[in-house]
Amino acid sequence: MSDVEAMIQSGLLSIYERRFPSxxxxxxxxxxxxxxxxxxxxxxxxxxxxxxxGRRTEDLVLRIYPGDDALQKSVKEFKVMRALHELGFPVPKVLLLELGDNPFGRPFVIMERVEGRSMRDVLLESAGERRRELIMLFCKILADLHFLDWRPFVELVSPDLSLYETRDAYAWIDHKLSEMKRAIDRFHRDEFGPLLDWLEARSMEVPCERPSLIHGDYHPDNIILRKDDVAFVIDWGAADIADYRSDLAWTLLLVGTYWGPEAREAILRGYEQASGHRVTRIEYFEVMAILRRLLDVSVSLSEGAGRRGMRPGAEEKMRRDADHLRRVYALLIARTGIAIPEVERLLSALT
Incomplete structure (x- = not known):
């Protein structure tokens, strides 16, 4: 047993003895x-x-939250997953949330372990009809999420109910752009100003059609597929109430820049089929997703990943994802014509 595993074992034992004396x-x-x-x-x-x-045995997962927003993220994920599980939405059952003083020094959640493989791994080894079936399952789960009644989730993800009860179709996009501007100002990333200006200049073209509960980081690695093809969605720390297109656009950005434009197109068409309607102005929301991705990387590589709510060591994974990040930047230029010299220097330094 490694030192880390021994620390986890000791910490879990003390937590369970304290929380469950029976x-x-x-x-x-x-x-x-x-x-x-x-x-x-x-x-x-x-x-x-x-x-x-009698005696019981349980297979579980411990999820430890790093970063500046660990407390907020852990509480949100626990509450959202609990509510989704009660609705019958396919998520693992969450069992325990610890926020305060504990052996790990950070908030954590314990949940049931789903025996299976990531949908990413299954997709990569599948072809033909099997691959098409998996893509449709992936898209249907996302569409089903977006059509849930979002109102019960507002107090779980946001303190500002008025943002969603307004009849102003532009309230959400105005709020989101203001949030992005605060992040740019907070981290002194003025180089992203022209990109924010591009988004603000076109914001009147994207009224919110309807609020939706969104996942915030939906991609095939966050789907666990059991042997019987029952899927479970994990990693709900970025859940929110938002324009559903922002969620879909993040998925399309990741799929397209890791797997290629054909995969992006298959997901978009699959989502439209699963939801029963055509998605409009998705390219605008992909630009928003690009800003989020590049800002995360820029801040993480200069100030540490914890500043953007990520785990220690995420910086190294970002460096290994250099090809993906270059494709993200190339898509930015293709969509907007905006070049950011500071990002180009950052990308050129990655190995």
């Missing part, structure tokens, strides 16, 4: 680090204990 003879084992993206630390583990009804 559970006796607690054993924690099979601790394994799980593949993650830029944001959180994930560990799978097995817990065994005795209670009044």
């Amino acid at each position: 559970r006796k003879e607690i054993r924690i084992y099979n601790i394994k680090g799980m593949r993650g993206g830029w944001e959180t630390e994930l560990y799978s583990f097995t817990i065994e204990y005795r209670e009044a009804t």
Whole structure:
């Protein structure tokens, strides 16, 4: 057992003994680090204990939150996943949220472990009709999410109910652009000003058709597919109430710049088929997604990933994703004609 695994084991044992005094003879084992993206630390583990009804064994996942917004993100993810699970939406069941003093020094959530593989891995080895079926499943889950009643989730993701109850179709885009401007100002990234100006100049072209609950980081690595093809959506830390096109655009940006334009087109067509309507002005929202991606990278590589709510070590993964980031920047130029010299210098320094 590595030092990290031993620390996780010891920490979990002390937490369970404190939180569940009726559970006796607690054993924690099979601790394994799980593949993650830029944001959180994930560990799978097995817990065994005795209670009044007999011995029990559970396979679980520990999700530890890093970054400046760890507290807010952990609370939001726990509450959103709990509400979705109660509605029957395909998410793992969350079991425990810890915010304060704990052995890991950061907020964390424990949830059930879904035995399966990432949809990304399954897609990469699939072809023909099987691949088309998986893409449609992927798109249907996202469309189903966007058509849920968003109102019960407002208090879980935002303190400002008035933003969503207004009849002003431009309230959301105005709010989002103001939020982006604050981030640019906060991190002194004036080089992104022309891109924000481009978005503001066209904001009247994208009234919000309807608010939706969005995932915020929906891509095939955040779908766990069981052997029976039942899918579960994970990683809800970026959930929000927003224009559904902002969610779809983020997905299209990631799929298109990792897997290619044909994959982007397949997801867009699949989403339109699953939702039953044509998506308009999606390119505008892709530019918003590009700004988010490049700002995340710019700040993380100069000030540390924690400043954008990501896990320690995410910077190295960003460097390994240099080809993806170059494609993101190339798409920016193709969509807007805007070149950002500071981003070009950053990309040229990546290996």
